[in-house]
Amino acid sequence: MPGRHDERRLGQPYPQMTQDSPAAYWQDIGWNSLFLQLPPSWQPAVIYPAYLYFEQDGQPVLEVKWQKIHGRFSAAKILAQLGKSLEPGVEPEHWDLPEDLHSHLASYTVTGFQLRQEHSHSHGLVIFCPACNRVTLLQWYIDTIREHHQLARILGSFRDHSEGSDRLWTIYDIRAHLPGEAELQSHEFLPGRYTLCFDLKDTAITLYRFKPAAVLLNRKNIGEFGRSLMDRQPLEEDKDRAFWQFKAEGMELLLAKARRNPVFQWMRLWHEPRHNVILGIRAEGKRRMKSGILDRLCANYTSLEPH
Amino acid sequence: MFSRSRRKNHPRAGNILTRDHALECVPVRNPQITAQDNGDGELCLTYQVRIRPWFQNIVRKISGREDDIIERRLQLDVLGTTVWGMINGQRRTREIIDDFQSMHRLNRREAEISVTTFLKELGKRGLIAMREDRN
Known part of the structure; x- marks a missing residue:
């Protein structure tokens, strides 16, 4: 009825x-x-x-x-x-x-x-x-x-709302589950580079997807590649993944606050050779986000077989 | 009213290719171009450009050269080199897109935009022409 x-x-x-x-x-x-x-x-x-x-x-x-x-x-x-x-x-x-x-x-x-x-x-x-x-x-x-x-x-x-607390974002060859409160701020689907920016409890969350990874990582490792997104040394780095974290302290904290720059920055990039893709999540804001939430975002962000 | 009459009188009116038609065209390399491998899998294309008459006078005054042809270079990246390698005067644009898509595991639309934008750029520089059929 x-x-x-x-x-x-x-x-x-x-x-x-x-x-x-x-x-x-x-x-x-x-x-x-x-x-x-x-x-x-x-x-x-x-x-x-x-x-x-x-x-x-x-x-x-x-x-x-x-x-x-x-x-x-x-x-x-x-x-x-x-x-x-x-x-x-x-x-x-x-x-x-x-x-x-x-x-x-x-x-x-x-x-x-x-x-x-x-x-x-x-x-x-x-x-x-x-x-x-x-x-x-x-x-x-x-x-x-x-x-x-x-x-x-x-x-x-057809569904126009989700029942759980998470919301599914899947288009082209990416699939992510984000908390329902995450609001889309901007998006860009350029050939080779997808960017989706969300606002989640005053933290800016950005999902990245880069292709073709084999070409992008031809002459540099993933840490060097990531430096175009975050101009800092990665905290951890291996062949297929790199991780950045920064929290302003002392003088840097004062400067960041005065300039209204983010006090907390976090980014993880990983290479999925099976789909020839580099995926990444970046978070930045005025407060440190629980790493559990960010780990869960990364676990729920995957690439799919392209159509 | 204006736009309609202008469109009707435009010399290329009625000559606009549809997307399907454009994808069936075969890109053909300009035979006067020389491609040089710089050793790391990337090509540098060298091509000649005829200087426009008004610019020719300036060049003549500055450099003292009389000929109206200058040499230009275009450095291709790895992806550009791949597509350039696929242009053989036989393959249709659609087939190049298919190959490019499967080679790099891209989405159809992503591959189509990348290849057609690149071909358009080559066409603007006179490095390729588009032929409507294979023969």
């Missing part, structure tokens, strides 16, 4: 991938509370904190936009807003989501729509979750009838 809170579904954590399951061939997307499973050929092309746009061979296939609702939810109001953003003469039309697809979203309030534009015909859903008060606009450009199975699986994987 649409709109009914389904304890069973909401109680499920994010689906876990196993090597044996056919889901292993699909990619997980976990971004700012949203979770979806998508075909591996669907590539994220535009990424904002609350908006994702996917392409397949350069053609649009899916757009997702989401936000918290303050006040009462009204699908009509959201569709009217969507209509205003379209070219003149194009209006969202009512569309009924097939019943079997609807069953995948039983715990949400779902309103279907379609857009007939000059060069494209798309379908979409306005999905409201009463548990987290979040509304998601899901719009796809694939044929709903021909790609029915694919769509069923995508909708079946």
